[in-house]
Amino acid sequence: QEHLVESGGGVVQPGRSLRLSCVASGFSFSYYGMQWVRQAPGKGLEWVAVISYDGDTQHYADSVRGRFTISRDSPNNTLYLQMNSLRTEDTAVYYCAKVSGRHSGSDFLIDLWGQGNLVIVSS
Amino acid sequence: DIVMTQSPDSLAMSLGERATINCKSSQSVLSTSTNNNFIAWYQQKPGQPPKLLISWASARKSGVPNRFSGSGSGTDFTLTISSLQAEDVAVYYCQQYYSTPLTFGGGTKVEIK
Numbered sequence: 023q024e025h026l027v028e029s030g031g032g033v034v035q036p037g038r039s040l041r042l043s044c045v046a047s048g049f050s051f052s053y054y055g056m057q058w059v060r061q062a063p064g065k066g067l068e069w070v071a072v073i074s075y076d077g078d079t080q081h082y083a084d085s086v087r088g089r090f091t092i093s094r095d096s097p098n099n100t101l102y103l104q105m106n107s108l109r110t111e112d113t114a115v116y117y118c119a120k121v122s123g124r125h126s127g128s129d130f131l132i133d134l135w136g137q138g139n140l141v142i143v144s145s
Numbered sequence: 146d147i148v149m150t151q152s153p154d155s156l157a158m159s160l161g162e163r164a165t166i167n168c169k170s171s172q173s174v175l176s177t178s179t180n181n182n183f184i185a186w187y188q189q190k191p192g193q194p195p196k197l198l199i200s201w202a203s204a205r206k207s208g209v210p211n212r213f214s215g216s217g218s219g220t221d222f223t224l225t226i227s228s229l230q231a232e233d234v235a236v237y238y239c240q241q242y243y244s245t246p247l248t249f250g251g252g253t254k255v256e257i258k
Binding site: 057066067068069072081082083084117122126127130131132133134135136137138 | 181187195196238247
């Protein structure tokens, strides 16, 4: 069964850094692109970043570009989100997500979500 | 950026009634080369992550009850729940995956009257 488990969240002060991890199981991790999506408390979903199956291509939301970095360690089935210069508005549940395929469109379509990991940015 | 606008923000229907959620994109998400609309619908129940219901505007994911259906093309899309059940109480989101930044609608909260 396909599964995604996030970790690394917690409380951090503004301006500091945090790295989220997501361990995948039950599917061929190296075959699929992966994404991060976040949800501020009581709010809707906000896309954060996507990385291609081979790690060569990344795209970011304007709100995090230059501060966050998405990366992957395929031999260890792990996705990362390095978050630097954190702001209070980055407070959210961060979801790791798998895309459905590799052909056009499917490489951006999310078909599996992790349970989420809460990040609180507060002084 | 493609802006996704959902309506209504919330709706309360009786059990067995038909629920309709609308989603409009600020530009077409129809690929003329494949004739596919790059629209997904997700269901999020309280305290849970979102779950994919429908992709390509109208393709129901395996295991999703057939009371859920998606329709539309170009810029206007609809999610319909043909006969509302208690377990359908959730927030529903549309999303375009046509181009980055990938964008979601604001969500529609569905409740039982």
